[in-house]
Amino acid sequence: MIPSLSLLAVFVLIVIASVYFQTVTGFGLSMIVMGLAGGMGIASIATLASVVCVVALVNSGVALGGAQRQLDWPVAWQLTAGVLPASVLGVLVLDALSATATDVIQLLLGLVIVYGGISFAWRPRPLPEISGGASFVAYGFVGGLLGGMFGIPGPPLIFHLYRQPMSLPHIRSLLIFINAVVALARTLFVGAQGQLGADVWVLSLICLPMVALATLAGKRYPPPLSTQAMRRLAFAVLILMGLALMMPVLIGYGKALL
Numbered sequence: 001m002i003p004s005l006s007l008l009a010v011f012v013l014i015v016i017a018s019v020y021f022q023t024v025t026g027f028g029l030s031m032i033v034m035g036l037a038g039g040m041g042i043a044s045i046a047t048l049a050s051v052v053c054v055v056a057l058v059n060s061g062v063a064l065g066g067a068q069r070q071l072d073w074p075v076a077w078q079l080t081a082g083v084l085p086a087s088v089l090g091v092l093v094l095d096a097l098s099a100t101a102t103d104v105i106q107l108l109l110g111l112v113i114v115y116g117g118i119s120f121a122w123r124p125r126p127l128p129e130i131s132g133g134a135s136f137v138a139y140g141f142v143g144g145l146l147g148g149m150f151g152i153p154g155p156p157l158i159f160h161l162y163r164q165p166m167s168l169p170h171i172r173s174l175l176i177f178i179n180a181v182v183a184l185a186r187t188l189f190v191g192a193q194g195q196l197g198a199d200v201w202v203l204s205l206i207c208l209p210m211v212a213l214a215t216l217a218g219k220r221y222p223p224p225l226s227t228q229a230m231r232r233l234a235f236a237v238l239i240l241m242g243l244a245l246m247m248p249v250l251i252g253y254g255k256a257l258l
Contacts, residue, residue, distance in 0.1 A: 002200035004088070007040070007042050008042075008203075008206065010040070010042065011037055011043075011203070011207075012206065012207055012210055013043045014032065014033055014036045014037050015033060015207045015210065015211065015214075015225070016053060016211075016214045017032065017214075018032035018033050019055065019059050019210075019211050019214040019215055019218070020217060020218045021218075022056075022059060022063075022176070022179075022218075023059065023063050023172075023176075023214070023215050023217075023218025023219060023222075024218045024222045024223060024230075025156045025172065025175075025206075025230070025233070025234055025237070026158075026161075026171055026172035026173070026174070026175030026176050027155075027158055027175050027179070027234075027237075028237060029052060029055065029059065030049075030052050030056070030161050030179075031154070031237075031240075031241060031244065033048060033051075033052050033055075034048055034049070034052065035244065042166070043199065043203065044122040045163075046138045046195070047199050047200055047203070049186075049202045050186075050187070050190055050195070050196055050200040051200055051204050051207070052183070053183040053184075053186050053187045053190075054183075054187065054200070054201075054204040054208075055204065055207055055208070055211050056179050057180055057183050057184060057187070058208055058211050058212060058215075059176070059211055059214075059215050060176050060177065060179060060180035060183070060212075061180075062168075062212050062215040062216065062219075063172075063173075063176050063215050063218070063219060064173060064176060064177065064180075070167075070169045070170050070172060070173045071170075071173045071174065072166070072170055072173075074133065075136050075174060076134075076141065076174055076177050076178070077131050078136035078137045079136050079137070079139070079143075079157065079174065079178050080140065080178065080181050081137050081140065081142035082136070082137040082138060082139065082140025082141035082142075082143070082144060083140040083141070083144035083147070083157075083178060083181065083182060084144065084181070084182075084185060085141075085144070086140070086141040086143070086144030086145040086147075086148065087140070087144040087145075087147050087148040087182065087185070088148060089144075089145060089148060090144060090145040090146065090147060090148015091148045091149070092148075093148070093149060094148065094149045097112060100251055102149070103232055103249045103252070103253075104250075105149070106245055106246070106248075106249050107245075107246055107249045107250070109146065109242075109245055110242045110243065110244075110245035110246030111242070111246065113155045113159070113238060113239075113241060113242030113245065114239050114243060115242075115247070116159050116235075116238065116242075117235045117236065117238035117239035117241075117242060118235075118239060120159070120162070120163065120231070120235045121235035121238075121239065122231050124159055126162075126164060126165040126166075126231075126252075127163050127164060128165065129163055129165060130164055130165060130166065131160070131164065131204075133241055135160065136160070137196070138157045139159075139160040140156075140157065141154070141180070142156040143156040143157045143178075144182075147182065148254060152239065153192055154175075154179075155241050156240065157175060157178060158175065158234060158237075158238055158241075159235075159238060161174055161175060162231055162234045162235065166241060167227075168230055176204075177215075197231035221236070235245050
């Protein structure tokens, strides 16, 4: 179902803001759109997830256009090697676990992410040297597993990449590339099941011109923040992601106790 014109205008504004943020940091698109638009009931979660994937593909294409030299291809493929199989495994694990076990894992993961975010937001210093290839595969695997289980693949990848002694353009390019890989895989999978309805395409097509403009704005007019400030911002948002994982579980337990 297509939302009313007023809700549609709000949705486009949310997408513009989230695409700009994603372009300058490398992440945040899914979290912002799903959190705000989903919370407002603009469309179903399934529809929003599919629209986000289409938007992410356009954002990635524009953001990475002309920036291939900023993309560390060996690291990109190492992350991909971990993310893709783990995403499928995460879905299977979620189906196999009981609701209680899933809640406990979700709560523990949220705590770990919040702790890591607080630690590095306080002292956002990069590692002395770039980590080995196995670590990128491992963090990609954990990210994919988290994405498959809870729909939030970003935190482990953000945590690992923003600690690397890389320039911010290199980090952003890697995160945007991986986001595109995941978005393409999900879009193809959902499309093959015939679940890309007319509402997905209408919402996507309405947003795409603004997505391209917001991406170009992010590339040409990033916020005037220092490298340390950008790392601190990244870890602050990471803390919010961890809290977003924890809150549904805590609220559910709170209701059960009342």
